[in-house]
Amino acid sequence: MTLIRARWPLAAGLVAVATFAFAHGDVAPQAVNTDTLPDVGEEWLTENPYRAMEPEVFEEAIRVGASGYNQNCARCHGLEVISGGLAPDLRFLEAEEYGDEWYAERFQHGMTQNGITKMPAFGEILGQKAAWAIRSYIETRPDDRQVAEAAPKLTEMRDKLAALAEDPSGADVEAVKAELMELNAGFETLSGAPVADSAAAHAARVIDGSPEKFHEAAELISVSLSAAQ
Structure with a gap:
């Protein structure tokens, strides 16, 4: 059973380290506010329930998941889920039941190796809604190589947003x-998910015409450009 999709020559190396992660030390899991998401029941599912829901629900799951990921996962798995090479690159987990099963088991129970906690058990602390929201965020990350290739256009867009x-x-x-959504349409995922949700798409959802939101959108693209370097 292949859980991590091998699309690059580097993927073999990523699979090899898929059971290793940084020790979390004393960093405590941070609660994730999932009040805006529909309930998915108490019994743990084996497939991401938000993936099949209405687009606006899935988008909200991605938004909530982004916050949850950045608070609890980015320290080891990297900004934008781009691993530095020691922790598993979760972007390669297939966006279907096989990948979901692996993810759910690891999220619930964590991982201990030689008596050292490599990943804490998040299941009871964060709950199932947070788990699948974070999964939704992970599986929709864009291919960072494509983001890097689009850097000139993204930089131009960031500067335009900053000016606005x-x-x-x-x-x-x-x-x-x-214009932002057109940029997003040029990105693919590494999980096999049909649509990537890049910083360009996030920025498009954020802006409302106010200076504050234009600034926030510009910052989102700046972070994405930094992560893809």
């Missing part, structure tokens, strides 16, 4: 959103 944050007068918000 300074002076949003006359901004065509819908046109800016469309």
Whole structure:
């Protein structure tokens, strides 16, 4: 059974380290607010329930999952889920039941090796809704090579958003959103998920015409560019 999709020559190395992660030490899991997500029951599922729900529910799961991932997982698995090579690169977990089963088991029970906690058990602390929200975020990460290749366009877009944050007068918000979504459409996932949810898509959802949101959108793209370098 192949759980991690081998698409690059590097993938073999990623599979080899898929059972190793940084020790978490004394870092305590941080609670994730999942109030905006529908309940999925108490019994643990073996497949991501949000994947098959309405697009707006899945988008909200990704948003919640991004927060949960950054609070609890990024320290070991990397910003934008881009591993530094010691922790598993979770972007390669297939976005289907096989990958979900592996993920759910590890999320619930963690991992201990030679008496050392490599990954804490998050199941009872964070719960199932948070687990599948984080999974939704992970499986929709874009291919960082494609993000790097699109860096000139993303940088241009970031600078445009930063300029609009300074002076949003006359901004065509819908046109800016469309431009961001066009950029997002050029990215693929590494999990096999049909649609990537890149920083460009996130930025498109954020902007509302206000200077604060244009600034937030520009920062989202800056972080993505840094992670893809």
